[in-house]
Amino acid sequence: AQSVAQPEDQVNVAEGNPLTVKCTYSVSGNPYLFWYVQYPNRGLQFLLKYITGDNLVKGSYGFEAEFNKSQTSFHLKKPSALVSDSALYFCAVREGGADSWGKLQFGAGTQVVVTP
Amino acid sequence: DVKVTQSSRYLVKRTGEKVFLECVQDMDHENMFWYRQDPGLGLRLIYFSYDVKMKEKGDIPEGYSVSREKKERFSLILESASTNQTSMYLCASSLWGTGFSAGNTIYFGEGSWLTVV
Numbered sequence: 001a002q003s004v005a006q007p008e009d010q011v012n013v014a015e016g017n018p019l020t021v022k023c024t025y026s027v028s029g030n031p032y033l034f035w036y037v038q039y040p041n042r043g044l045q046f047l048l049k050y051i052t053g054d055n056l057v058k059g060s061y062g063f064e065a066e067f068n069k070s071q072t073s074f075h076l077k078k079p080s081a082l083v084s085d086s087a088l089y090f091c092a093v094r095e096g097g098a099d100s101w102g103k104l105q106f107g108a109g110t111q112v113v114v115t116p
Numbered sequence: 117d118v119k120v121t122q123s124s125r126y127l128v129k130r131t132g133e134k135v136f137l138e139c140v141q142d143m144d145h146e147n148m149f150w151y152r153q154d155p156g157l158g159l160r161l162i163y164f165s166y167d168v169k170m171k172e173k174g175d176i177p178e179g180y181s182v183s184r185e186k187k188e189r190f191s192l193i194l195e196s197a198s199t200n201q202t203s204m205y206l207c208a209s210s211l212w213g214t215g216f217s218a219g220n221t222i223y224f225g226e227g228s229w230l231t232v233v
Contacts, residue, residue: 009156032219034221034222036224041227041229042226042227043120043122043206043224043225043226043227044159044206044208044224045224046221046222046223049219049221051219052219090158090159092159094219103161103164103174104159104161104222106151106158106159106160107158108156108157108158109158
C-alpha cells in the first residue's frame with residue numbers, strides 16, 4: 001500500500017527566507033510524486049511532479065522539489081518565500097505499474113505562513 | 117488550460133435529503149475522481165471512473181454513489197445526506213494511463229462546500 005507523510009502541520013517563514021515543506025513516502029514500486037497548493041476556499045493547483053529522470057524538479061511559481069530515493073523523500077523548496085505563498089500544500093504519491101489506474105494518496109497537508 | 121467545473125460551490129442541505137454534486141471537464145480526460153477533504157485528514161478518494169458508465173470504489177465510498185453517463189460529466193450522489201457528510205468535495209480529472217503514463221497530472225475543480233444540517 002502506498003502512503004505519504006507530511007510531518008509538519010504548519011511552517012512559518014519570513015518573507016525572503018528559504019521555504020521548505022517536507023514530504024516522505026512509502027510505495028512498493030516506483031513512486032510518482034506530486035505537489036499541489038491550495039489557497040483559501042479554492043481547489044488544488046498542480047505545482048510539480050516527479051516521474052523519472054533528474055531528481056531535481058522545477059515547477060510553477062518558483063518552486064522546486066528534490067526526489068531522494070534513499071531517504072524516500074520529496075521535499076518542496078523555494079529559495080525566497082513571498083507572502084503570497086501562504087497556503088496549504090499537499091504532497092501526493094502514486095505507485096507506478098500496470099495496476100496503478102490513477103489513485104493518488106495525499107498527505108494531510110502543511111499550512112505555510114509567510115510573514116512580511 | 118484544463119478546466120474542471122463544479123457547478124455548486126456552496127450548498128446547505130437537510131439530513132435525509134438526496135444531494136447531487138455535478139462536475140464537468142473540458143479536456144476529454146478518461147479518468148474522473150471525487151475526493152473529500154477534511155481538516156487534518158487531507159484528501160480521501162470516494163469514487164473513481166475511468167470510462168463512461170465505469171466506476172471504482174475509493175477509500176470511503178460508503179454513503180455515496182456516482183454516475184458517469186457522458187465522458188465529460190461525473191456526478192456524486194448522496195442518497196440520504198447525513199451531518200457527517202458535511203465537508204468540502206473536490207472533483208478531478210486526468211488522462212488514463214499505465215506505466216509512465218500513470219504519472220499523468222490530476223487536475224482539480226474549485227470544490228463544493230456541503231453543509232448538512
